[in-house]
Amino acid sequence: MDFNVKKIVKDAGAAISRVVQMTEEKLGTSEKTELDAHFENLWERAENTKNWTEKIVRDAEAVLIPNPGNRIEDFIYEKIDKKRPSRLSNLEYLGLDMIEAGNVYGPGTAYGSCLIKVGQWEQKLGQNERDFIGSAAMCFTQPMRKFLDTEIKTILKEKNLLEVKRLDLDACKNRVRKARSMLGQPAAERDLRIAQSEFDRQAEITKLLLEGIGSSHAAHLRCLQEFVETQARFYSQCTTIMTDLQRELAR
Structure with a gap:
């Protein structure tokens, strides 16, 4: 106790x-102890990486899941480690209603028959879209979010600890300068040596983490390339589906 x-x-x-x-x-x-220019440049790069990664992830998620309510719901499910709900896409809902309307009008009528056919192809488009959303999340937005939730949070934690060590160091420097007696001086200088050692150690830890941002950029580049591949495949499949539909309707 x-x-x-x-x-x-x-x-x-x-x-x-x-x-x-x-x-x-x-x-x-x-007075305030300043960090060297190399460290400051590393920190600026890390801040830029954090800010722009956050923006890119938000923008990508808005493209993949336009409904903000669904995005919030997915975020909550992710935080409580639960499986996200399976939803039909808007195209699939459109396809279902077209098919239902076509059956009401009559499959034997020209309009009813066409509605059913288009509805089936809209469902194919919708399924393709859902597959794209899942693939894009897996190869792009999820790795980016993981980077923000792990590496960036660790860097911020260590940088905050470095600021604490820096304040302790400068407080010790001031005490040494203000020490009047010969008895007080040695104790203050001992505290200063300890504070300097802890600050230097924390600065080195933080710098190593900041230097790792370069490797993160390389990983993000691979994620971006995979995202482009996934997106290109998605649009190519959409084109194929619509070309097939036009061919069916032409008959």
């Missing part, structure tokens, strides 16, 4: 020290 109380008091003191350091930096009364 004593250990826990001491830790709570220590953590509270460290939190207050960071707030004071941040406030003094904003007021311009305290």
Whole structure:
């Protein structure tokens, strides 16, 4: 219990020290340790990757699933680790209604017969569309979302921890500068060495993660190429289906 109380008091003191350091930096009364240009460039690339990946994923999902309600429902099912509901596409609903109307008008009539035929082909288009949505999600949007939920979240977590270590380091630097007595100076300098070591270690961890963004870009390039292949196959199949329908109707 004593250990826990001491830790709570220590953590509270460290939190207050960071707030004071941040406030003094904003007021311009305290110096701030700056990261090197290479690190800043890596961080800028990571931020750009995060922001643009989020936008591209949102746009792609809006294309694949135009209904925002369905997108929200799918997101919820994904979060609770449940299977997404199987839905007919709008084209399939259109096809079903055409077939039903054709049967009402009479399959023996020209209009009824044509409605049934077109409805069957609309169902084929709809199934093709559903297959495309599933394939595109698997090869493109899902890997992108996984990247955002894992790698990016890890980078942000480590970058935030680096900022904490940086505040601790600069607070120690200020204490060393403000130390008056010979008794206080050695303790402050010892704390500074520890803080510097922890900061350097965290900076290296964060930098290694940031450098990994290059490999992520290579993986995203493969995802993009697979998405294009899937999309091209989808439109080619749609063209084939519609050409077959035109040939059927011409008879």
